Amino acid sequence: MVNPLSSHNHVDLPTVDGLDEPVSWSTVPSDAITFDDAAVELGGRTIWSHGSFSLPTGEFVGLIGPNGAGKTTLLRVLLGQIRPSHGQVRVLGAPARRGNRAVGYVPQHRTMELDLAVRAFDFVMLGLTGHRWGFGRTSATERRAVAEALAAVDATNLAEEPVGVLSGGEQQRLRIAQALVTQPQLLLLDEPLASLDLRSRHEIVDLVDRIRRERRVTVLFVTHDLNLFLGVLDRVVYLLDCRPVAASLEEVVRPDILSRLYRAQVRIVRTTDGQRFITGV
């Protein structure tokens, strides 16, 4: 699948004025993420190494690999929370750094408890102001940005609700809104579909894909279930034998590769209407 947006490096998008670090769109490099012989060590143990690949701007990329292979570690490197022990990792044209407002992050789904009394609107607002010290009210521009982010995930009607009473899928939409509110150019999602029902999973995948197209955002999505993504992924990064590798979807969706990846016998079945389906035996 060819992404029509990946060749566009200079796109004119409205910037949100009044935000303390306006994002400069004219400097968007052609590659959103670049790994150059990168390796990571945690506690003296190598998690993965020899990572050399680039992910073009605007693509929908899946990140797959067995439990404990270092998928979350890879996201934390991109977030600047872990420094590569070897090589270089560049995010949006610069070395990965902490607190980069151009990078949005949605962590693994964890249900917020029922009695958590915080309004959805305020929850999303924290994505914009939560890092800010000192007192001071939020500005009209900031409130508008939050309203826009809520609208982008179809959650305008949830604004006044306490997050604790919302369903898992609704809570996840709010986390995506919270990640979108700074107008990021890169969206990192760490298994946001876990414990969601099938319909909510499809809704979240479709939502993220729509946001990617409308906002020219690069998406890196950690998942265990490729089936949901066969129609949307441009590329896959897989962690195999302690090494992150980028490949096209077609290179990865093969029984031999997937069987090695999941350390289980994997087959690819075609339904009568031509749809592929990945299944374990």
Add this chain to the structure above:
Amino acid sequence: MTPTIFAGPSWNLVADLQTILSYGFMRNGFVAGTVIAVMAGIVGYFVVLRRLAFASEALAHSGFAGATGAVVLGVDVFLGLVAFVCTAGVVMGLLGERLRGRDVAVGATLTFALALGSFFLSVSSKLAGQATNILFGNILAISPVDVWYVAIFALVTLTVLAFTYRPLLFASLDPEIAAARGVPVHLLGVAFMVLLGIAIAASVEVVGVLLIFALLILPAATAQHLTARAGRAIGLSVAVGVLCVWIGLLAGFYAPYPPSFFITTFAFLVYLGARTLTPGVGSTRRHSARANSPCDL
């Protein structure tokens, strides 16, 4: 007519207040109690949000050893409490995630602290009169110098909270996202334990180590049941706490029973009333969801 402490109120509000405030210990209790209720109400909001209610209980109990130890050493009880509870809080904060699900370890430590307190009780004759005040508090026994200590510590606590308010809220709700946004989540967690230690030590002056829930948790939990807006919840939490303390002071002035009994009872009744008489935040959504249930015929 010169009313004694045990004379009933005249129900002339101005005259009664004049009578009450003509006593130095009542003025001390009024000023310190109000300041402490404000501080506990605000800190308590984050305690409930961060699920630290049990940890607060443990810290307060460990304060028994701190307070009795201070008496044995001849140090100011309040300062001894602050030092001991804050240290215990920082240790708890540093252990952080590793403490999650370690209820038994926390319980064991607080039991040991209580036992240590009982040991200090037995070795010091000075403690006999103070033990009850440490366990159940006595707002009428707050010394003038403690009023100053409480005021200074409250000022520091509230200034720090005003400065860290938003990042602390962010880190309390979702530490992973906050960390990704550059919030120093771990440092904030430890710093909050120091503020919690101060709030607990101050609350012990009013309700003692055993009734800490009354001032620190119940007003904040009541407020969070009633509103999902942070600003309103904090304001409501403070209002409930201050009202509890004032009622305790007045009742304790006229009735021959300890003020902490009235404070705790009132805080409990307000909490119980809010939980049983009001549907709570998000109830409209829960109800409307039920009304539209596909299982309805």
